[in-house]
Amino acid sequence: MHEMSVALSVVDQVEQAARARGALGVQHVHLDIGELAGVVSDSLRFCFGLACAGTLLEGSELVTRSVPGSARCAPCGRTWDTGMPPDMLCPDCRAAATELVAGRELRITEVRWAADTAAPGSPAQPATILEES
Amino acid sequence: MCRVVDLQQAVLAKNTMAAGILRSELTARGTTVVNLLSSPGSGKTALLERELTIARERAVPAAALTADLATENDAVRLSRSGVPVKQVLTDGLCHLEADMLAGHLHNWLPEDTRLLFVENVGNLVCPASYDLGETLRVVLASVTEGEDKPLKYPTAFGLAHLVIVTKADLAGPAEFDEAAFRAHVQQVNPGVEVVLSSVRSGQGAGLLVERALAAAEGAEVHAPVMAQARA
Numbered sequence: 267m268h269e270m271s272v273a274l275s276v277v278d279q280v281e282q283a284a285r286a287r288g289a290l291g292v293q294h295v296h297l298d299i300g301e302l303a304g305v306v307s308d309s310l311r312f313c314f315g316l317a318c319a320g321t322l323l324e325g326s327e328l329v330t331r332s333v334p335g336s337a338r339c340a341p342c343g344r345t346w347d348t349g350m351p352p353d354m355l356c357p358d359c360r361a362a363a364t365e366l367v368a369g370r371e372l373r374i375t376e377v378r379w380a381a382d383t384a385a386p387g388s389p390a391q392p393a394t395i396l397e398e399s
Numbered sequence: 400m401c402r403v404v405d406l407q408q409a410v411l412a413k414n415t416m417a418a419g420i421l422r423s424e425l426t427a428r429g430t431t432v433v434n435l436l437s438s439p440g441s442g443k444t445a446l447l448e449r450e451l452t453i454a455r456e457r458a459v460p461a462a463a464l465t466a467d468l469a470t471e472n473d474a475v476r477l478s479r480s481g482v483p484v485k486q487v488l489t490d491g492l493c494h495l496e497a498d499m500l501a502g503h504l505h506n507w508l509p510e511d512t513r514l515l516f517v518e519n520v521g522n523l524v525c526p527a528s529y530d531l532g533e534t535l536r537v538v539l540a541s542v543t544e545g546e547d548k549p550l551k552y553p554t555a556f557g558l559a560h561l562v563i564v565t566k567a568d569l570a571g572p573a574e575f576d577e578a579a580f581r582a583h584v585q586q587v588n589p590g591v592e593v594v595l596s597s598v599r600s601g602q603g604a605g606l607l608v609e610r611a612l613a614a615a616e617g618a619e620v621h622a623p624v625m626a627q628a629r630a
């Protein structure tokens with residue numbers, strides 16, 4: 267099951283980040299799932315529960331947000347919701363979209379660590395790890 | 400009291416990175432990867448049997464790796480072409496990942512391989528999300544699977560560099576509406592090439608080898624809009 271691979275990957279990444287910060291527990295993990303990412307959120311939530319067992323994330327909640335597909339035609343300067351199934355042709359000129367603005371993301375947007383679990387010396391300010399595919 | 404951490408990470412970044420490394424390593428040694436995706440039974444193995452034989456006749460050093468949940472049947476079929484073939488049993492996993500592929504190629508892939516064909520696990524959902532380091536991604540659908548297949552699996556068809564309609568010899572009996580199928584492919588992946596093939600009639604024979612060789616020689620490969628996602 268694909269969602270299991272994704273869940274394991276999320277748990278792995280959050281665990282690494284937790285270790286780097288000395289966090290001992292996780293409350294929730296927020297995930298953006300694009301309409302065109304090919305992931306079923308219910309299935310992913312189920313797998314996430316299984317994948318968390320025995321890890322630092324045990325008992326944490328996965329909060330998912332669905333991101334609609336959106337495409338842009340540069341010549342027309344038009345952006346539209348691609349819908350599902352997606353329409354990658356510009357509604358104005360019927361030419362191919364120049365780019366997909368949103369809809370394929372599968373990314374962790376936020377992790378909320380459990381209360382009072384940060385080790386001394388870990389940053390008091392929210393840290394940001396930026397990494398894009 | 401909670402700590403909020405903004406952890407902007409692409410979940411599949413690890414695979415994408417491994418795929419990038421594999422692509423540059425293979426390209427550097429002159430090997431181009433072709434990743435074949437379809438539902439079970441669309442005719443991936445049958446197409447490869449024919450194309451591998453053609454590659455061998457044309458003295459193009461080719462190899463094939465075929466992934467299945469179980470059985471080595473496909474490897475047996477492909478081996479008849481005479482090119483090196485490896486069977487990978489995914490043990491229930493429904494797709495291949497780049498690091499798995501890299502592991503299987505290690506100590507197996509002949510040094511002089513020009514074209515490596517990878518038959519992915521029969522599934523049009525998740526293999527679409529996993530880059531394997533391929534230069535050419537080919538999505539297959541047979542004429543019996545319905546004209547709306549591209550709309551039902553938009554991510555798979557939307558990211559294809561080439562679409563092959565298989566079992567074209569059955570188009571008549573299946574009442575396959577080619578124009579409708581093409582329109583649906585164009586809707587999700589404008590500009591992608593769609594070709595018909597039949598291993599029974601010989602239609603489209605050699606086309607896959609030709610497209611793969613062109614890509615290997617640096618010809619421009621179609622850039623799907625869906626792959627032009629904003630960072």
Ligand SMILES: Nc1nc2c(ncn2[C@@H]2O[C@H](COP(=O)(O)OP(=O)(O)O)[C@@H](O)[C@H]2O)c(=O)[nH]1
Binds near residue numbers: 440444446567
């Ligand atoms: N009539 C016809 N049957 C085909 C063609 N290609 C494949 N098949 C049949 O479709 C079935 C599944 O093909 P296979 O190559 O195993 O599909 P795979 O699961 O995608 O590898 C087999 O019974 C093949 O003989 C074709 O071009 N024409």
Ligand SMILES: [Mg+2]
Binds near residue numbers: 443444473518
């Ligand atoms: Mg097969």
Ligand SMILES: [Zn+2]
Binds near residue numbers: 268492494525526
């Ligand atoms: Zn899978």
Ligand SMILES: [Zn+2]
Binds near residue numbers: 343360
């Ligand atoms: Zn336009």
